[in-house]
Amino acid sequence: MARNEEFLEKAAALLPKLHHMRVFPLTPYRGRTLKAGESLCLDFGDHYVGYVTLKFSYTGSHPDAPAWLRLKFAERACELSENAAEYHGWISRGWIQQEEIHIDVLPAEISLPRRYAFRYLQIEALDLSSKYDLTVECVEAETVTSADDGGLAPYACRDAELERIYAVACRTLRECMQTVFEDGPKRDRRLWMGDLRLQALANYETYKSYDMVKACLYLLAGDTLPDGAVGACLFLEPQIEVDDTRMFDYSLLFVAALRDYVSVTHDGDTARELWPTAKRQIELAKASFDDRGIVRDSDRLGWCFVDWNLRLNKQAPAQGIYLYCVQAAIELASALGLTDEAQTLRAEYAEKKKAALSRLRDDRGFFLSGEAKQLSWASQIWMVLGGAVEGEEAAGLLASLEAEPTAEKMVTPYMVHHYVDALISCGREEKALAVLRSYWGGMVREGADTFWELWNPDDPGESPYGGTIVNSYCHAWSCAPAYFLQKYFRK
Numbered sequence: 001m002a003r004n005e006e007f008l009e010k011a012a013a014l015l016p017k018l019h020h021m022r023v024f025p026l027t028p029y030r031g032r033t034l035k036a037g038e039s040l041c042l043d044f045g046d047h048y049v050g051y052v053t054l055k056f057s058y059t060g061s062h063p064d065a066p067a068w069l070r071l072k073f074a075e076r077a078c079e080l081s082e083n084a085a086e087y088h089g090w091i092s093r094g095w096i097q098q099e100e101i102h103i104d105v106l107p108a109e110i111s112l113p114r115r116y117a118f119r120y121l122q123i124e125a126l127d128l129s130s131k132y133d134l135t136v137e138c139v140e141a142e143t144v145t146s147a148d149d150g151g152l153a154p155y156a157c158r159d160a161e162l163e164r165i166y167a168v169a170c171r172t173l174r175e176c177m178q179t180v181f182e183d184g185p186k187r188d189r190r191l192w193m194g195d196l197r198l199q200a201l202a203n204y205e206t207y208k209s210y211d212m213v214k215a216c217l218y219l220l221a222g223d224t225l226p227d228g229a230v231g232a233c234l235f236l237e238p239q240i241e242v243d244d245t246r247m248f249d250y251s252l253l254f255v256a257a258l259r260d261y262v263s264v265t266h267d268g269d270t271a272r273e274l275w276p277t278a279k280r281q282i283e284l285a286k287a288s289f290d291d292r293g294i295v296r297d298s299d300r301l302g303w304c305f306v307d308w309n310l311r312l313n314k315q316a317p318a319q320g321i322y323l324y325c326v327q328a329a330i331e332l333a334s335a336l337g338l339t340d341e342a343q344t345l346r347a348e349y350a351e352k353k354k355a356a357l358s359r360l361r362d363d364r365g366f367f368l369s370g371e372a373k374q375l376s377w378a379s380q381i382w383m384v385l386g387g388a389v390e391g392e393e394a395a396g397l398l399a400s401l402e403a404e405p406t407a408e409k410m411v412t413p414y415m416v417h418h419y420v421d422a423l424i425s426c427g428r429e430e431k432a433l434a435v436l437r438s439y440w441g442g443m444v445r446e447g448a449d450t451f452w453e454l455w456n457p458d459d460p461g462e463s464p465y466g467g468t469i470v471n472s473y474c475h476a477w478s479c480a481p482a483y484f485l486q487k488y489f490r491k
């Protein structure tokens with residue numbers, strides 16, 4: 001791995017402190033007794049991230065056998081009825097927020113060592129003995145976030161639905177704001193490049209923790225893959241270490257995230273210092289093109305995320321993402337007065353755009369992806385964001401997708417964020433607002449306190465992991481409404 005200690009020190013000095021708060025369940029429960037086989041569900045009333053302490057005593061005879069308990073933490077109530085033993089997916093079951101504990105001596109105070117993301121806690125007495133009942137005396141959580149609630153930008157708009165969507169989006173972001181911007185506090189609890197970019201955008205409009213974004217950019221630039229590629233994600237503990245996962249799109253999106261940060265903060269020093277890292281991502285991505293100027297097909301490209309639709313071919317979306325990030329690099333180079341570099345990048349952009357227009361489009365104007373010429377929403381959206389088509393032509397392209405039921409759909413709020421962005425970029429603000437209402441509003445209508453990692457209204461039980469029990473229901477890449485409502489739809 002390529003480490004830049006100076007960058008890492010700079011990041012460490014900027015990382016935020018955590019705010020702690022004690023919270024208690026809203027459910028009346030103090031003194032409730034449980035017999036073997038009984039359970040109690042506690043509702044904390046909102047989503048929290050934190051550490052939990054439980055106090056138990058007993059009634060009846062002196063306990064002559066341990067209390068054997070199962071504790072289940074859930075972000076949504078529906079998780080409580082899922083059975084961990086039935087999950088055989090490809091992501092570790094270690095993420096499931098469930099413990100079994102034995103208490104040998106009562107009364108007892110148990111502080112659980114893990115940090116949980118939850119609104120609900122279910123306590124189930126798997127077994128006691130018939131000579132005593134377990135008494136739940138007190139349950140409390142010490143919650144953590146680095147977001148400063150007092151600094152949150154209000155959103156007043158005389159539209160209760162939009163206000164609620166905004167509040168849920170801000171809560172999502174708040175819960176994911178820990179020492180770094182985590183993707184989700186339930187899973188994977190770390191700094192992912194693609195997630196960071198969208199969190200940063202929402203943060204600029206809400207909590208405005210600019211230094212935290214800066215710290216994250218320095219972290220990602222401070223520990224890259226050996227060839228200088230920004231890793232897909234990074235671990236903080238036990239020490240800072242880039243993950244060995246490489247993604248075509250996430251490396252490139254570093255450029256866009258730096259551009260966004262600089263255009264909001266005008267922090268020229270950071271732009272200058274991180275420019276070589278940004279430029280390197282473009283250079284590395286160039287190796288993924290064939291001699292026609294088209295990104296290699298999905299089977300040779302390596303991992304390019306785009307969305308959790310597992311059928312998606314990534315070639316055309318990757319081309320659009322590349323165009324988008326080269327545009328961001330041009331903006332950065334121009335802002336830094338690097339005229340020659342900006343010029344070279346403009347030529348590169350023009351060449352790859354021309355290739356996209358001549359090689360990937362069909363006669364209806366759709367961009368098709370891969371050998372099987374797949375039609376997808378993701379391909380059109382990223383080509384619009386990449387500027388391959390603009391204005392009315394772009395708006396027409398996005399609108400005509402609606403009449404194509406076989407086009408591969410979007411399944412994550414991450415991808416739908418980019419759809420909303422594309423609509424706004426071609427002047428379709430009303431449609432963008434309608435998408436915010438129907439998609440994010442859809443989660444609110446399903447009872448969301450925080451927005452989810454994945455939401456496919458056509459298939460609410462969808463999971464890319466082989467089971468919803470490991471899905472995250474507070475996932476920061478879904479906090480788009482905090483950004484779009486505040487930036488474009490203030491009434």
Ligand code: RAM
Pocket residue numbers: 183184187188192193194195305477
């Ligand atoms: C999920 C992570 C993260 C995302 C990656 C690609 O597993 O939680 O949000 O960036 O996938």
